[in-house]
Structure formats: structure tokens, C-alpha cells
Amino acid sequence: MLPFWIALQFLSSLPIRLPGMPEPRELGRSLLFYPLVGLFFGVILWAVNWLLQGAPALLHAALLLSVWVLLSGGLHLDGLADSADAWLGGFGDRERTLTIMKDPRSGPIAVVTLVLVLLLKFTALLALIGQPNSLALIIVPLIGRSALLGLFLTTPYVRVGGLGQALADHLPRSAGRWVLAGSALACVLIAALSGVVAVVLAVLGFVWLRQVMLRRLGGTTGDTAGAMLELLEVAVLVGLALF
Numbered sequence: 001m002l003p004f005w006i007a008l009q010f011l012s013s014l015p016i017r018l019p020g021m022p023e024p025r026e027l028g029r030s031l032l033f034y035p036l037v038g039l040f041f042g043v044i045l046w047a048v049n050w051l052l053q054g055a056p057a058l059l060h061a062a063l064l065l066s067v068w069v070l071l072s073g074g075l076h077l078d079g080l081a082d083s084a085d086a087w088l089g090g091f092g093d094r095e096r097t098l099t100i101m102k103d104p105r106s107g108p109i110a111v112v113t114l115v116l117v118l119l120l121k122f123t124a125l126l127a128l129i130g131q132p133n134s135l136a137l138i139i140v141p142l143i144g145r146s147a148l149l150g151l152f153l154t155t156p157y158v159r160v161g162g163l164g165q166a167l168a169d170h171l172p173r174s175a176g177r178w179v180l181a182g183s184a185l186a187c188v189l190i191a192a193l194s195g196v197v198a199v200v201l202a203v204l205g206f207v208w209l210r211q212v213m214l215r216r217l218g219g220t221t222g223d224t225a226g227a228m229l230e231l232l233e234v235a236v237l238v239g240l241a242l243f
Contacts, residue, residue, distance in 0.1 A: 079226020
């Protein structure tokens with residue numbers, strides 16, 4: 001179970017402490033457990049949503065979103081902010097884009113992007129908590145973290161060295177494809193028609209975002225992977241709230 005604890009430590013702000021640095025092989029295998037971490041987050045959100053029943057709707061949605069952000073410690077929002085700055089400031093140049101993504105400072109476009117994404121998540125949650133189908137809260141984090149596995153399975157990692165390179169090099173690819181298929185099936189089994197809609201929206205968004213990364217960078221980085229997760233989550237959440 002070490003790969004699961006590695007995944008949970010990396011993807012969450014929960015107080016998980018592992019003894020020492022994991023081996024590269026264990027890091028690669030931890031990617032297989034990303035969807036399970038997403039499912040775990042989804043169950044927590046579903047339980048929090050149930051506990052908040054009867055609270056004022058605006059407060060309900062705000063608290064739910066806060067728990068969602070705190071669970072991951074803002075890890076993927078940071079990647080989204082860096083990617084937003086780099087995409088605008090890179091002016092289409094690969095090396096300039098990669099350089100800007102390494103800068104820890106956030107520019108105006110990063111702030112605007114974060115505000116818009118969080119606003120869309122908040123309003124979509126506000127719409128969903130008034131509907132009887134709250135199972136979307138379980139499958140959206142599952143889809144987001146499954147997308148990370150899918151990205152590392154299908155897309156070159158363009159930064160040499162570091163954690164992302166170890167993940168990409170040591171990911172068991174055959175097992176990864178089975179985990180992805182199982183994740184899609186789980187979404188359908190959990191949320192029925194809503195699960196089908198969510199998977200379709202996620203696949204379409206994944207294909208488009210992957211092509212954007214390939215055109216600009218020739219692959220992915222940790223920041224663009226985090227950006228993909230956040231954008232797919234908000235797209236699926238908004239789609240489910242609308243349909």
C-alpha cells in the first residue's frame with residue numbers, strides 16, 4: 001500500500017508522513033492510485049455536503065468549496081496560476097513559456113484565472129446542492145485525478161529530472177490503462193446518466209487540453225498537469241449543473 005500513501009501525501013494536505021524518499025519505482029506506481037485518492041476526496045465532499053444540509057445555500061456552497069480547496073492544499077490551483085501566466089507571457093515560445101512557469105510569482109492573468117475558476121466552481125456547487133443528485137461531488141474529484149494518470153500515460157514529460165520525470169518513467173502503463181477504464185466505469189456506476197455525461201465532458205476537455213500542451217510545449221509539466229485537473233473539474237462541474 002506504499003504507493004497509495006505516496007499518492008495521498010502528494011495530492012493532499014492531510015498529515016501523511018512517509019519515512020524517507022520513496023524509490024522511483026514506487027513513485028511511478030503511485031500514479032495508479034491517483035483516481036482512488038480522487039474518490040476518497042469525493043466521498044469526503046459528499047459527506048460534508050450531507051452535513052451542511054439546511055445551511056443557507058450561499059454559505060453551504062462556500063464551505064463546500066473551501067473544503068475542496070483545503071483537501072489538496074491549493075496544489076493544482078498553483079499549477080493553474082503558473083500555466084496561465086506562462087501561456088500569456090510566453091507569446092507562443094516554448095522555452096519562454098517553460099521559464100515563466102518556474103517563476104513562483106503570480107501576475108494579473110494568474111489572479112484573474114484563479115478568480116474565474118473558483119467563481120465557476122462556487123456557482124456550479126450552488127446549483128448542484130439544490131438538486132437531488134449530489135453524487136456529482138464524488139465523481140468530479142475522481143475524474144480530475146484520473147486525468148493526471150491519463151496525461152502521464154499519453155503525453156511526454158518535458159522537464160528533465162525531478163519528481164514528474166520519475167512518475168513518467170516508472171508508471172506501469174498496462175496497469176494504468178486498466179485503472180483508467182475502471183475509473184470511467186466507476187463514474188457511470190456511481191452517478192448513472194450524470195456519470196456518462198461527466199466522462200464524455202472530461203474526455204473532450206482532456207483531448208483539447210492535451211493538444212494545447214503538445215502544440216506549445218511538446219508535452220506536459222507538473223504545472224500544466226495541475227492546470228488540466230482544475231480546468232476539467234470546473235468544466236465537468238459546470239456541465240453537470242447545466243444538464
